Amino acid sequence: MNLLAPQQLGDTSVCSYLPEQIRCDEYFLATDITAKELDKLLSEGWRKFGCYFFRPSCRSCQACTPLRIPVNDFRPRRNQKRALSKGRLLDVTFGPLDFSPRVFEIYQSHSRVRFGREDCDLEDFLFCFYAPSCPGLQVSISLAGELVGVGWLDRGEISLSSVYFCFDPEHSKLNLGTYSILAGLDYAQKQGLQWNYLGYFVDGDNPTAYKDNFRPREHFDWKTGEWHQQ
Secondary structure (H helix, E strand, O other): EEEEEEEEEEOEOOOOOOOOOOEEEEEEEEEEOOOOOOHHHHOOOEEEEOOOEEEEEEOOOOOOEEEEEHHHHHHOOOHHHHHHHHHHHEEEEEEOOOOHHHHHHHHHHHHHHOOOOOOOHHHHHHHHOOOOOOOOOEEEEEEEEEEEEEEEEEOOOOEEEEEEEEOOOOOOOOOOHHHHHHHHHHHHHOOOEEEEEEEOOOOOOOOOOOHHOOOOEEEEEOOOOOOEOO
């Protein structure tokens, strides 16, 4: 690990998931993270964009719950089987990071429609997803030769971690968010990996709600530093 900035507390801000709460993250900056080091960081609740590694350190709230799926134990539910059925015409590829104008176009549209963000900056986008600090890959989902969804993942020795996924809102009926996780689980199983990390889940009606449908799963307890199955 090449540490660029030591672990420290960031500035406070209004939480994007729970506006009544004040968010504060602890973070560090690093490059050259090995697959083994990444496994350890993920197991401790860390997430990352580019070389920026972070996890919540909020004074009055611990609602952001890291989730991971034991790959070999997962069985799709009925609604997930429907998502797989809808995806029969989709082409899914896992490969190296591969930027294109279409990728950024999808990211912009997804951010605008899903989150109301109009100010997507290309430089920030490239920093978050195309300045790798650890082993990573990209999943591309196409329909009839047209790219309709793209995601970024980190790869440890025993873990796959979903960093971010976005899709063309014109194809929202395909349940591409759910489908991308199912595709990632299939990839992880074929690669002999143990865990698929989904990032943070916040209970309630918010963009993380779909993660609650994947069972069995384990959730991280911030107080004890242990993972518990649910």
